[in-house]
Amino acid sequence: MSEANPFIATFETGRHYKVHKSYVYVAPIVAVIAVVFVVFVNGLEGLIRLYSAMQRGDISFNPLLAVGLVVLGLAVIIAAFVGLYALAWRNMSYVFDEREFSFYSGIITKRRVHVPYARVQSVNHRASIIQRLFGVCTVTIDSAGGSSNKAVRVPYLQLETAERMRAELFMRKAAVGVGAEAAIAYLPQADTATAEGMQAHRDRVQAELSQAPVPPGQASALPASWACPKCGTSNTAKFCGKCGAPQPAQATPNILDTAAAPLGDWRGLYGGTAMLGEEPASYEHGLTNHELLLTSISHDMPHIVALIVCFTFVLTLGLVLLVQDEVALTIALYAIPIILGATLVTWIIALAGIMFSYGNFRARRRGSRIEVERGLLARNFSGIDIERIQSIEIRQSFVRRIIGYCELSLGRIDTASEKNSGNNDSKMNANGLVVHPFVKLDRVDEIIDGLAPEFADRPRRVDCAPLPKPALRRCLLRRCVWYNWALWAAVVTGVCWAIIGALVTAGNIHFASAASYAQYDRFMVGSLVFIIALCVVITVAKGIGAVLWARHSGYTWNRRYLLLHNDGLSTGQSIVPRQKIQAGAMRSNPFQRRLSLATLQAVTAAGTHATTARLVDGPADVGFAYLDWVKPRRVESLKDSAPV
Amino acid sequence: MKEMPANQLDPRVKAVWRINDAIWITVIGLCLASCALPLVIISRIGMWPLIALVICMVVVYIVWLVVLPPIRYARWRYEVSEDYLDIAKGIIWRKRYTIPFIRVQNTDTRQGPILRAFGLASVTVATAAKEHEIPGLQFDAAEQLRDRAAELARLAREDV
Secondary structure, eight states: OTTOOTTSOOSOBTOEEEOOTHHHHHHHHHHHHHHHHHHHHHHHHHHHHHHHHHHHTSOOOOHHHHHHHHHHHHHHHHHHHHHHHHHHHHTOEEEEOSSEEEEEEOSSSOEEEEEEGGGEEEEEEEEOHHHHHHTEEEEEEEESSSTTSOBEEEEEEEHHHHHHHHHHHHHHHHHHTTTSHHHHHHSOOGGGSOHHHHHHHHHHHHHHHTSOOOOTTOTTOOOOOEEOTTTOOEEOSSBOTTTOOBOOTTOOOOGGGSOOHHHHHOOOTTOOOOOOOSSOEEEEEEOOHHHHHHHHHTOHHHHHHHHHHHHHHHHHHHHHHHHOOSSHHHHHHHHHHHHHHHHHHHHHHHHHHHHHHHTTOEEEEETTEEEEEEOSSSEEEEEEEGGGOOEEEEEEOHHHHHHTEEEEEEEOBOOOBTTOTTOHHHHHGGGOEEEEEEEEGGGHHHHHHHHOGGGTTOOOGGGOEEOOTHHHHHHHHIIIIITOHHHHHHHHHHHHHHHHHHHHHTTSSOOSSHHHHHHHHHHHHHHHHHHHHHHHHHHHHHHHHHHHHHHHOEEEEOSSEEEEEEOSSSEEEEEEEGGGOSEEEEEEOHHHHHTTEEEEEEEEOOBSSOEEEEEEEEEHHHHHHHHHHHSOOOGGGOOOOOOO | OOSOOSEEOOTTHHHHHHHHHHHHHHHHHHHHHHHHHHHHHHSSSOSHHHHHHHHHHHHHHIIIIIIHHHHHHHHOEEEEOSSEEEEEEOSSSEEEEEEEGGGEEEEEEEOOHHHHHTTEEEEEEEESSOEEEEEEEEHHHHHHHHHHHHHHHHHOOOOO
């Protein structure tokens, strides 16, 4: 099977295929664990009471009988679940018909979900840790359409079957749609790329093809990332993306610089042999261990979570100290190590979580699609057709901005898949398909050109026109005053405390003793000092952010793309193809109108509903020019309109 | 582009807005009154919460029923050109939208009970991302606009 020609159907038309048998005994594992956990937690109190009753000798019974009962109970639960899943499995099948793919399921209520081949947009799969052990995965078939269109989910397919299914679906889509409208949209349009971009693309394909053939079964064992000796950039293709130097022979750097390949290529019990790619990948990159480490360290999430934990503890401690001063020292003595420990543990767990989710990261361009695989334990494969990219997003968190790195992602239309609620991945996918979680800013262009040479004529950051002068003043006011929650918190606290103080002075509030008055006094002063200090720190940070934003933000567009750059302590840059802008919008409030400024907005269909890229305080006439630019153009009236 | 779009809504839409807003304001006012009434009865703070509420209501009624509708009507403009729909609206926060017909997925007309009483309908233009509504057109005009928008969306030539 591994050597199957991808352009010959490997599934019979019209035949009902079953999902893998492991569905019957692997899927219940998770359910049983959940049920046992719930039963255990609920019954814990009863168990403790029973135990103490036995200790007192109130009741006594044979311990063997107890163990036997528990085992029997477990067996019944497991049998029930296995039976249920076996029934579900018997009623579950998928069929490749002439023009559409159907998935049948349901024990009592029979369901059939079908997708016409022409409407297949991407075929993704993901595997949880347990699924990975068995080499099976859940395939999701996305079809065109917004949130109303649910994705088809086929559970428990062998990895090999999933790969063949993807190849089959795309092959049938190409075959069925010849001459049809949908197929034309699917086929990469020759004119969407400049000659330059396509040439670079072809060269890369050539470079890839000129290499020695990869032995079967090791298709995914592509070379690990290597550092170019000439220019120092890190590469995974055979030639340096920057200066074109070939990869040096077997330069094995330290362990941090190698990609952790074995676990990523490990296919599990029923995984089967890896299939050769349908088409050769024209570009591929991964993450080295040290990039992976830095990805998680430079991610905002672990720091924020750790800070929140630390802050909560400190706040509690502070309150306790204010009230109970006799034992304050003892409490502090114990509390500080606990706080530090808890913060550290949270931080490490959060870091590890990110490392696991981005472990073994691979992003590649294959044919007209970009594919991303990631996850050290649970594995996730997700692809996007180049025509379906809604935007390119370049984001920098605070830490990444300092060290000059960013996250590169593609905006895409997310279809709500059927049983996807409560899934961690849906949160991580909130900012589109991440094609590189941690990349140096000067390598971004190289990666975009490698993955999507069609975007070669996009505008660059250097082309951006700066914002007009009044933007700075307005932004300082907006961020340091109107939208500054710390300032408002300080103001509200100040007012409340002043009222309480006035009541105390007026004699409306009495204290039992001088000591309690001292306690009250300390609490008021302490909390006020704390909140004012917090307010000052946050306001200064927001002020710096505002200055950075006003100085470095900008906008530009050319014939095909809009670029909006929002700078600041963390930055975000959106490159939106004009054809993906569903509506151009511009809004202004009276202050903006007085200074003839306006907010530019580009609404795209990215995300589950819609995403709006916006830039506050562009010149108003630029806003009108932008709206003019959004209007569709005819071939005969081809001309570039550029910002003033 | 700086000039405003040409078409205005049907003038009767002002009455629709007034009725609609009056219903909402009355509902909210009654909710607040039902909260304030027990307070007034139980405590001995007198009638002033109720009086304040009534004054607020009167002010809100005047603003929403007398002041705002004509301004909103004057500001609400749209224009259907061959390739795109142009909408301008908003009193304080003024918004301007350009929706290319080539991105339009479907167009509907909708009619609530109030709109129907006035023989009006609203036209909704939906893209893959958001819906844009033109409220309160004369029923026939709305039907025409919908058909025209649908036709233009169908005919919209490839955009380069």
